[in-house]
Amino acid sequence: MSDEPQIPETPEPEAARPEWRNFYGRRAGKTMRPSQKTYLSEDLDSLTPRGITREDNPEREIIDPASIFGNDNPIWLEVGFGGGEHLVHMCARYPQVNIIGCEPFINGVAMLLGKIREAGVTNIAVHPGDARDLMDVLPEGSIAKAFLNYPDPWPKRRHHRRRFVTQDHLVPLARCLQQGAEFRVATDIPSYMTQALREAPKAGFELTAHSGTAWDDWISTRYEQKALREGRTPDYATFRKP
Ligand SMILES: C[S@@+](CC[C@H](N)C(=O)[O-])C[C@H]1O[C@@H](n2cnc3c(N)ncnc32)[C@H](O)[C@@H]1O
Numbered sequence: 001m002s003d004e005p006q007i008p009e010t011p012e013p014e015a016a017r018p019e020w021r022n023f024y025g026r027r028a029g030k031t032m033r034p035s036q037k038t039y040l041s042e043d044l045d046s047l048t049p050r051g052i053t054r055e056d057n058p059e060r061e062i063i064d065p066a067s068i069f070g071n072d073n074p075i076w077l078e079v080g081f082g083g084g085e086h087l088v089h090m091c092a093r094y095p096q097v098n099i100i101g102c103e104p105f106i107n108g109v110a111m112l113l114g115k116i117r118e119a120g121v122t123n124i125a126v127h128p129g130d131a132r133d134l135m136d137v138l139p140e141g142s143i144a145k146a147f148l149n150y151p152d153p154w155p156k157r158r159h160h161r162r163r164f165v166t167q168d169h170l171v172p173l174a175r176c177l178q179q180g181a182e183f184r185v186a187t188d189i190p191s192y193m194t195q196a197l198r199e200a201p202k203a204g205f206e207l208t209a210h211s212g213t214a215w216d217d218w219i220s221t222r223y224e225q226k227a228l229r230e231g232r233t234p235d236y237a238t239f240r241k242p
Contacts (some may be wrong), residue, residue, distance in 0.1 A: 049063070062139050067141065071098070074097050081102055082103065085221055085222065086126065086147065092121050100125045103126075104129050110118070187235055188235065198236075207238070211235075
C-alpha cells in the first residue's frame, strides 16, 4: 500500500481558480530542538517580507521588492530551500545580491535560521510558505536569478502534475524574471529533468546548459547528498529568460 497521504487530485488547472491553491508537500515534521524554536520566535518575523500571503494581502497587490531589503541590489529567488545550505552559501558568496528564499516546511525554515545566525548574512529574506504566493505579488521582471534545487520528485506518473516544472509554476516564474535572467534546476530524477526540459521552453525559457557537472558556485545540498548516498546521479540544467 502507498505510504503517501490520500489526497484528491487537482480537479482543474489552478490558473482557472486562482483563489484556491493546493500544496501537497509537508508543512511540519518531527519535533524541533529548543534552539530552533528560539530561532523561529526571535528571527523569522523580521526576515519575512510583508504582503505575500493572502491574509496579509488579500487584494494581491504588487509589492515593491526593493523595500524588503532597503537597497536596489539585484534580487534572486530560491524555491524550496530545504535546510538552507545553498541559500546561505549564495548569500555569503554574493553580498551585493539580495536573495529571497521560499520554503513551506517549517522545520527547514528553522534550520535555515540557525545557518543565518552562524553565517551572519543580512542580504536574505524568508517567505515561510509557497513560492507561488510570492510570485503572485512580485513585479514583472523583478528577479535576476532563480534556483530550483532538488524539487519534490513526485515519482508517480499521475502526480507529475504536482511538480514545480509545470506551467502553473513556470509561467508565473517567467513573468517575475528579468530579461536575461538565469533559472537553474538541479535534480537526481531523470523523468523530472525530462519534464523540465520539455516544460520550461513552453513557459518561455531557453535552455543554455545541461550536464552532470554543477555550476562553479554550487554547494551540494542535503538532498543531493542523499541522492549520492543512494546511488542516484545529479543532473543540472540552466535556462535563460530571453
Ligand atoms: C526535496 S526538498 C529539497 C530541498 C533543498 N532544495 C535541497 O536540495 O536539499 C524540496 C523542497 O521544496 C519545498 N517546496 C515544495 N513545493 C514548494 C513551493 N511551491 N514553494 C516553495 N517550496 C516548495 C518542499 O517543502 C521541500 O522542502
